[in-house]
Amino acid sequence: MPGAATQPRTATQPRYYMLRDVNLFASGVYRGRRWFPHWVRNMAEAGRKLGPGGAKLHTPPAAPGHEDDEGWREFVPTDEPAAGWVDPNSLRAVPDPQHAGHVILKGNVVNVPEAMARKIESGEYRFGSAEIYDSFLDDFGRKYGKVLRKFSYLGGEVPQVKRLGPLPRPEPMPAPMRFSERPGVRIREHTVRGRRGALITFAETSRMDRQSMIAAIQADMPGISQSTLDAMTDEALADLVKNLPTGAGTPTPPANPAPAPATGMFAEPSREEMIAALVDEGEDAAELEGMSDEELGALYEEVIGESTETEGEGEEPVETMADPAAVTREEMIADLVAQGQDAAALDAMPDDQLRALYAQLTADPPAPPAAPAPAPAAVPMSEPRRKPRPKPATRRGVTVNSELAIKAKRLNAALDNELSRLRVSNERRKRDDATKFCDQLVSEGRATPAQVTAAYLPLLLGLDDTRAVHRFTENGRTRNLTAYEARKAQLAQMPVTVKFGERFAAGPPAGEFSGEAELAKVKQFAAAAVPESHREQYVTSFAELQKKKPRITAKEYGAR
Structure with missing residues (x-):
């Protein structure tokens, strides 16, 4: 296989398994959005181009669930964050035998740890689900279209694409597959805003070694002596790198790096920064200039503080193919009424229309960022999954359109009732x-x-x-x-x-x-x-x- 190789496994090395010909994704209509067959074919082609046999930019990981939580870390050591990898060279789009005109994305999931394989064999993880880049961008802004980002093992979660079937039985691998080069470093900037300011982090897929950290410090702080740097421990160097200005140069990672710690700093936004951020959210610049610092800060916290994660420039949303947590009809109506919707109109809606309106007007509010502890341990940052927060004007437009649709439906219902009443009266x-x-x-x-x-x-x-x-x-x-x-x-x-x-009454x-x-x-x-x-x-x-x-x-x- 180009770009990948296997190495013999010794008696002390862990066993690895392969899931052969996994149904990763398929064309169809999910959450009201149509996924065309040519999109799925592009995912197969782009995945091969971006893999170790091509540009060496991306190899989709496999892990339990759609979040990097305890379920992920139970099977995966922190220096290799995956419970398997989708072999990019195995990706292909094949015709769906049960649905003419549709295609299924297939591929092999390799290097599955033994603990994860046992969970799959026992049925604790029975199905799979895909996370998909809406438009994959490389480090120079070039677009590759829709690309498989990650494959998730699902246990209690319900897959959105339900016709893919269960996962295949794990097959023992004679040796783990070693890719000739790890996926290229992708530096992503995340801004987490909260009551204490803005936390800016730069997450990489590789860890800096000691020489790389020293080089980064010297590039941004030329006045520091070599002897001072030599006397510092690795932890002290990492802490210093973490607090470098955001414009610091990024050193070249070593040949076979391990996952990197997140680096960043807290920064209290200035008045100009708050105004610029609020203008980006759709607020009027002239009104902002006329506010006092206290009023501006309160508005900034109200508007910007609602979003705990803003994606970096050029970042594209990621689609996850699992059903959202079930919400009862009563809960949806209560949430929508709290947003100003008419309770009677909501109660008259069918379930499908009510759920569509609920999904359009509501979103899961993210948790506020935790206060950083002194000298925090290095934690790899996962890629953002939320779509960019809509601007206020967009949100108001969505609300107005929804209200108009509800009023139109209410008027049509009244007309239908009146016509029915007139029809009965006439009959x-x-x-x-x-x-x-x-x-x-x-x-x-x-x-x-x-x-x-x-x-x-x-x-x-x-x-x-x-x-x-x-x-x-x-x-x-x-x-x-x-x-x-x-x-x-x-x-x-x-x-x-x-x-x-017949007798007739006497007449004239x-x-x-x-x-x-x-x-x-x-x-x-x-x-x-x-x-x-x-x-x-x-x-x-x-x-x-x-x-x-x-x-x-x-x-x-x-x-x-």
């Missing part, structure tokens, strides 16, 4: 009118109750009564009627059915005029052809006209 009115009309057909002898129940009433209820689309002509008059009104007019013209043997002799009969004809016509809102007025007008012209007929009135 009830239509049923009452159709039932009354059918009862009239029965009373006039134009239909039987069985015909009304089986045919006429269901027919009328199924017709539209909102759009006038039918032209109906009667006695030379043409009107535009709805389908419902047109059908009623047709049914009203059905002939009266006379049954043999044939040819004799009856005002009551004419009024009944007008009422019958109004029920069939006149809109409901005008029926009563139509009949009342005929009755008033009868008082002036007692022998007026329904036909003369227009009721035909």
Whole structure:
């Protein structure tokens, strides 16, 4: 394998294992973000280019969990912070056999310590998860796109990419794999701000030896004598290097360095530095200039103190592919209400939308930095994982957009409720009118109750009564009627059915005029052809006209 070699293992050396063809990552949609197949192919290609067989810039470590915590250090000595390494030359993207068009990133995890291998075999660590650079930058700002940063063994944590399956069974290695050159030194500046000021640290992947520390001190403090430096212990030299000004030159590390201690210093920010930092966070420069030192310091602590870690220039976020800790629906609503959101609108949201809004408007507040102890022990600094804190204007924009979305949804819900209410009211009115009309057909002898129940009433209820689309002509008059009104007019013209043997109430002799009969004809016509809102007025007008012209007929009135 180019750039790597194995050395025979002696009886006293620890045993190492390999996880062959591990499913490291796969294309898909995770946390609402789409990871395209060509991104995964780029991760394989870029990983090989950056590995020991190429630029020698990055070899992804493997460790328990997504944090460098006790789970990491349980299996890993402090001078070699890894529970295995992903062999860059083994990285490849292969087609997903279960999902056409998608690909899976595969690779070998080598140099797995025996203790870690036992945990994997026992099932304590069963799955894996990837951490990914969104855009890997080298020391000169060149971009390599998405690159595998680290592979994590997961125990109680749930992987975000769930179709990758369990970890393969560890295979004993005849000897640990030795990479020809350790990944290049990557110096990262971290600024941790808190109540006591700003802690600036420079974390490296290599440890300075004594000569390198002396060279760094002499480069920044040319007046110090060689005899003074020779008389100092390694710890004293390291402490002196740690307190060099931030512009001190960085010595060249030795050929095979060990992990370096963090070096840094506390610095109380000046007024100009506080103003510059607040302007970067979106505050108005003129307002800041008009503040007193006390007011400026209070605002600085409020705004800048919220963030306990600001990434260095050019730093890119790291995506971790594990599910966040479960938060109940009640807890999400309580947190969002505390941020000013409407409780009723939140309670009406489905779980998916509520969780998306919660993830957008909330973030885990980081813990404040601990006060440094005198002459602290060297602690390697892990790379930052948080994305840059959004500026106030961005946060306000996100909040406003979320509030507008909630108000729009609330308005749409109100409109839907009103339309539903009107629809129910219209259906009830239509049923009452159709039932009354059918009862009239029965009373006039134009239909039987069985015909009304089986045919006429269901027919009328199924017709539209909102759009006038039918032209109906009667006695030379043409009107535009709805389908419902047109059908009623047709049914009203059905002939009266006379049954043999049926008794009829005594009426006026044939040819004799009856005002009551004419009024009944007008009422019958109004029920069939006149809109409901005008029926009563139509009949009342005929009755008033009868008082002036007692022998007026329904036909003369227009009721035909």
